[in-house]
């Protein structure tokens with residue numbers, strides 16, 4: 001791959017196998033292989049913002065670690081910004097930024113400003129560029145009042161904003177975000193999301209986002225990849241998940257009086273509460289014939305249609321996979 005064809009990240013049949021030793025019966029040990037990433041291929045073009053989701057243990061972190069060069073793949077090919085991450089880790093570090101929601105890359109005892117100074121020296125960012133980038137991050141992430149505060153005194157939301165700024169001071173082409181909104185309150189989440197949207201729109205920064213919060217994906221990513229058991233289960237628009245997840249829509253009907261569960265072909269009554277009943281039917285089917293039949297055969301007062309909840313769709317997708325688990 002060259003960077004000219006627009007792909008900034010390219011994986012071809014990527015694999016990572018861990019050898020784990022388990023103690024079995026007394027002192028005997030058994031070797032076991034864990035295929036954490038089991039032949040994954042995808043391309044991410046410059047400027048894309050892609051969600052990378054899956055249940056716990058699916059292989060997301062292992063993929064990200066290979067993309068940053070921390071782990072060496074067991075098989076397959078991998079290029080990021082035209083570089084081989086494991087072999088050219090130092091050169092790659094100048095092109096990527098990484099934010100882990102669960103841990104900070106900042107120095108606990110130092111005020112944010114000093115942490116940023118260290119980042120500048122580590123990445124040898126030119127003073128002018130550093131000043132401009134810092135100014136921009138401070139303004140957009142509301143960091144002004146926090147610059148002199150030691151990191152250990154920051155709230156989780158403040159620290160996360162501080163971490164995001166630290167990952168961007170050297171103008172990376174690619175930003176990996178691992179659970180960037182985990183544990184944040186509603187306002188902090190909104191701030192982080194709006195900053196990432198602006199960053200992507202204005203700078204064209206390519207973003208790969210791992211999250212368990214589907215609102216992050218809904219609000220930020222036009223494309224989502226679903227991984228389970230180290231394999232790519234889905235790669236496409238978030239809306240397309242409804243089709244592969246065999247999701248259902250729900251017709252909520254209010255009848256004139258309490259009645260036994262409605263029985264109609266092509267729908268099943270999933271809930272009855274007094275005169276209100278919930279009818280589930282395949283999301284791919286049209287609602288019109290069902291509505292017409294309910295109206296014809298039952299004393300109807302009102303009705304409404306509910307679209308499938310994306311969380312349900314993804315949970316279904318995981319459950320449908322071999323040995324699948326629930327949403328992590």
Ligand SMILES: Nc1ncnc2c1ncn2[C@@H]1O[C@H](COP(=O)(O)OP(=O)(O)OP(=O)(O)O)[C@@H](O)[C@H]1O
Nearest residue numbers: 018020034036055056057058059060061062063328
């Ligand atoms: N260093 C390691 N040694 C052995 N097995 C590992 C190692 N790192 C990860 N694994 C295993 O590889 C599989 C994938 O783990 P990974 O951390 O990539 O999943 P994940 O999708 O990031 O999960 P989570 O959402 O819980 O962070 C799991 O079965 C895990 O136990």
